[in-house]
Every structure is written in structure tokens, then in C-alpha cells.
Amino acid sequence: MDVNERLRLLTRNLEEVVTLEELKSKVSTGEKLKGYIGFEPSGPFHLGWLIWARKLSDMQKAGVQMNVLIATWHAWINDKMGGDMDKIKLVGKYTIEVLGQVGVDTASLKVLDAENFVEDKEYWKLVLNVAKNTSLARMKRAMTIMGRKAEEAELDTSKLIYPAMQVSDIFYMDLDLALGGIDQRKAHMLARDVADKLGKKKVIGMHVPLLVGLQGGSRMNLEEDEALSTVKMSKSKPETAIFVHDSPEEVERKIKMAYCPAGQVDGNPILGINRYIIFGEDGETLTVERPAKYGGDVKFESYEELERAYVDGKVHPLDLKAATARKVNQILEPVRKHLSNRSEFDALIRNIVSNVTR
Ligand SMILES: Nc1ncnc2c1ncn2[C@@H]1O[C@H](COP(=O)(O)OP(=O)(O)OP(=O)(O)O)[C@@H](O)[C@H]1O
Ligand SMILES: N[C@@H](Cc1ccc(O)cc1)C(=O)O
Incomplete structure (x- = not known):
């Protein structure tokens, strides 16, 4: 190389x-x-x-x-x-x-x-x-x-x-x-x-870069480093995080509840997931599926293209969330499957999530 x-x-x-x-x-x-x-x-x-x-x-x-x-x-x-x-x-x-x-x-x-x-x-x-x-x-x-x-x-x-x-x-x-x-x-x-x-x-x-937690939030008005740790997705704040073992339904539910104001990029975790996780790999795409009366399906070839459409109000938050959840589930499927065959880890992790100490 x-x-x-x-x-x-x-x-x-x-x-x-x-x-x-x-x-x-x-x-x-x-x-x-x-x-x-x-x-x-x-x-x-x-x-x-x-x-x-x-x-x-x-x-x-x-x-x-x-x-x-x-x-x-x-x-x-x-x-x-x-x-x-x-x-x-x-x-x-x-x-x-x-x-x-x-x-x-x-x-x-x-x-x-x-x-x-x-x-x-x-x-x-x-x-x-x-x-x-x-x-x-x-x-x-x-x-x-x-x-x-x-x-x-x-x-x-x-x-x-x-x-x-x-x-x-x-x-x-x-x-x-x-x-x-x-x-x-x-x-x-x-x-x-x-x-x-x-x-x-x-x-x-x-x-x-740090992925923002599902609660969203921008860094404004906080001292930079403190702000980062407050807004980032973190294992000590399970409600803000999507874990690799989460079931497809949990992923959908968490994403559905996430902060995602229409047209807003700053502090938007759903756009963050698209930018850093989905489009973080070369050649990835995102297809937003919609009934024909709402404009029909639309396929994005880059994060920049998706962000522009979102800012211009051409993609509704609920449609973006559904497409993002589908893609995240595809990414997590192999890990989830592997972990479900390792019962010692599966049990440990579920136990930890319900007893976080910080
Ligand atoms: N949301 C995030 N996005 C990207 N990287 C992260 C994120 N959270 C933590 N990291 C990175 O992961 C590594 C391990 O961090 P750490 O153990 O503090 O994770 P954490 O999930 O924030 O945990 P805790 O809630 O216990 O602080 C560090 O390099 C940290 O910068
Ligand atoms: N400080 C890091 C963990 C860490 C500890 C020791 C190191 O040498 C490196 C990283 C964190 O909170 O995630």
C-alpha cells in the first residue's frame, strides 16, 4: 500500500x-x-x-x-x-x-x-x-x-x-x-x-468525532469538554444509547423517540448516526421509503446530499427515522446474532444495563 x-x-x-x-x-x-x-x-x-x-x-x-x-x-x-x-x-x-x-x-x-x-x-x-x-x-x-x-x-x-x-x-x-x-x-x-x-x-x-446521544443537544453555552460529555452517546446513560445487542424493535423504538427536529442539523442524533455510522463507510447509501403521495422513495448517495434535503424540508423526520432504523438494524444484525450465541455475555450485558452504577 x-x-x-x-x-x-x-x-x-x-x-x-x-x-x-x-x-x-x-x-x-x-x-x-x-x-x-x-x-x-x-x-x-x-x-x-x-x-x-x-x-x-x-x-x-x-x-x-x-x-x-x-x-x-x-x-x-x-x-x-x-x-x-x-x-x-x-x-x-x-x-x-x-x-x-x-x-x-x-x-x-x-x-x-x-x-x-x-x-x-x-x-x-x-x-x-x-x-x-x-x-x-x-x-x-x-x-x-x-x-x-x-x-x-x-x-x-x-x-x-x-x-x-x-x-x-x-x-x-x-x-x-x-x-x-x-x-x-x-x-x-x-x-x-x-x-x-x-x-x-x-x-x-x-x-x-463523538456521536450525540439520542436525547440530542448542542454544545452551546457549556464549557467545551463538559458539553461534550453531557451530549455524547454514553454507556452510563443507557436511555441515550443504541447498544449493539438491542433487538430490532428496541432500535426502532429508541430511534422513534429520539430528538430530531425538522430541518435542524445541530445536535440532531439521527443525522449524526447517518453522518458517522451509515455514511462512515465508503459507498454507503440511504433509501428513504415513502408512499407515492408523499414523494415516493428517495435514495441518497452521500451524507451531504441527505443533509441538504433535510434542511430544505424535503425529508420528514419520521421518514428519516424509519430509514435510519432500518439501516442501523442491518449494520447490527451480525453482531446481535453472534452475541445471542454467547450466553455468558448476553446475560452479563442485560444485567449491566439494568444496574448502571454511574
Ligand atoms: N458517543 C461517542 N462517540 C464516539 N466515541 C465515543 C463516544 N463515547 C465514548 N467514545 C469514545 O470511546 C472511548 C471509551 O470511552 P468511554 O469509556 O468514556 O465511553 P462512554 O460510553 O462515554 O462511557 P462512560 O459513560 O462510562 O463514560 C473513548 O475514546 C471515547 O472518546
Ligand atoms: N479515559 C478513557 C479510558 C482510557 C483509560 C486509559 C487509557 O490509557 C486510555 C483510555 C475513557 O474514559 O474512555
Whole structure:
């Protein structure tokens, strides 16, 4: 694969790369790059996660050695799953299983558990060195990477250590590329800023856009990072999320109830699903089916075409919702089927949804 094709795969559908120039220069050397994404195993896989899972797969196709960090200890710090490490680990296994069903090459994927990092004194040396080079104010501000506000450090000091751990994960693995949603930006910027002082590589941040939750909402009037975590689709807010195990009827019901004002793009989760999930793959289309008296069926070949028609009032919200639900169900069908044959995960996930701890 030539350099241009590798770069196209690496950068398509991203919100930002920090920095693109560094990425271009690394890719052009032809050396094998090492990348990662970390996640807290604390709930079911939702549509938003599909955005980074596909990017992970793009990175693999572009020849990057990808690692996935199951952030077990981070989940514990963040009060997930009632602090039950056995459950946290099982959810980790489930998530890797789902990744294998959504296009990630799990054979070449290196799966790591934070549990193994914390056994090593060198890891804690890194954590303390990152802390020594970071002001208290900055560490607090970085707490949005765990979906928390800076003030929450006042309640429980363990939470202040989390950003230093996430930065140390990057150094410990000696990574070139760090993948995550745009809400993870502060961790990657902090890693870049302290890298020189600690003699470590300056990691390149690859940030995917965040899918808005079904409740919708725009970022206006809120401090940027807080706004992102309030409006994004999130596993801790099951009512805002479409999960990969949801039945076709549940998907239809959730989409029917979703926020989708006529003609409005900003904060509209149904258009977000079209933009990032349905049209996130090359060559995808959406067919809106309607009786002839309402204009008949119409097929969209690109997200831009669909958005224009919606803004111009040529597509009714209910018709858009029905078409979106049909397409989402097609995308989820293979995953749903696979999970229904893995009864240990199926039961676990249903149990988690009804007992979310945050
Ligand atoms: N709605 C979303 N769209 C795209 N990416 C997301 C979304 N939500 C989370 N991510 C990304 O998924 C990774 C794991 O995030 P995280 O564990 O915080 O997910 P979450 O669903 O928001 O969970 P929680 O509700 O527990 O915070 C991060 O890189 C994050 O940026
Ligand atoms: N902070 C990430 C999880 C994470 C933890 C450790 C990492 O090294 C990377 C990512 C989240 O909330 O989703």
C-alpha cells in the first residue's frame, strides 16, 4: 500500500489529528508504527464506539500495530461496575469479542490489561514523573477525559491520579499514535507536553468525532469538554444509547423517540448516526421509503446530499427515522446474532444495563 493510501485510511472520518504534519512525516519513513486505544470496561458497546472501532480497523489496514488497553484499574478509580474487578474484567472480554464482530482484526490486535502495568515499578515511576511535571490545576482540568468535572477531585483524591496514569500508559507502551474520541484530547495534549521533559516520544493524537446521544443537544453555552460529555452517546446513560445487542424493535423504538427536529442539523442524533455510522463507510447509501403521495422513495448517495434535503424540508423526520432504523438494524444484525450465541455475555450485558452504577 503506498503512502498516500495509508494516509487516506488513517485520516478519513477523523475530527482532528495532532498533528497532521507529524503523521505524514512518520508514515513517509515506512517504519512500523504502534498505536492504541484504551477503554473502561463498564458497560455495553454502543453505536458511538463503532466510530473508533472502524478507525482502529483502518489503522490496522494501514499497517499500524494496534494495541487495545482494557483500562481495568482506571474503571475501578472511576467507580464503574461498583468497583467489582471480576465484572470489570468480564466486560473487557465482552468488548474485545464485539470488536471482532465489527471489522477489527483481533488476530493481530494486541490486547493489554492495565492490571499488568500496575505490577511494574517502572510504571509507577512514570506516573509520578508525569505528576511531577504537571500542575494540580492542569491535572484537575484533565479529569474530563474520565467524564468528570475538575471539582470532583475534591471528593475523592484517587481520581486525580487517573490522568497521570492515562499519560503513563502511552509512555509505557512507547506509542506513536493514540486513538480516542475528541473528549480524550486533554490526555494526549498532556502526554505531548511532558514527553520532552521525560525523554519520551511525542505521541500523535488521532481523534474521532463523538456521536450525540439520542436525547440530542448542542454544545452551546457549556464549557467545551463538559458539553461534550453531557451530549455524547454514553454507556452510563443507557436511555441515550443504541447498544449493539438491542433487538430490532428496541432500535426502532429508541430511534422513534429520539430528538430530531425538522430541518435542524445541530445536535440532531439521527443525522449524526447517518453522518458517522451509515455514511462512515465508503459507498454507503440511504433509501428513504415513502408512499407515492408523499414523494415516493428517495435514495441518497452521500451524507451531504441527505443533509441538504433535510434542511430544505424535503425529508420528514419520521421518514428519516424509519430509514435510519432500518439501516442501523442491518449494520447490527451480525453482531446481535453472534452475541445471542454467547450466553455468558448476553446475560452479563442485560444485567449491566439494568444496574448502571454511574
Ligand atoms: N458517543 C461517542 N462517540 C464516539 N466515541 C465515543 C463516544 N463515547 C465514548 N467514545 C469514545 O470511546 C472511548 C471509551 O470511552 P468511554 O469509556 O468514556 O465511553 P462512554 O460510553 O462515554 O462511557 P462512560 O459513560 O462510562 O463514560 C473513548 O475514546 C471515547 O472518546
Ligand atoms: N479515559 C478513557 C479510558 C482510557 C483509560 C486509559 C487509557 O490509557 C486510555 C483510555 C475513557 O474514559 O474512555
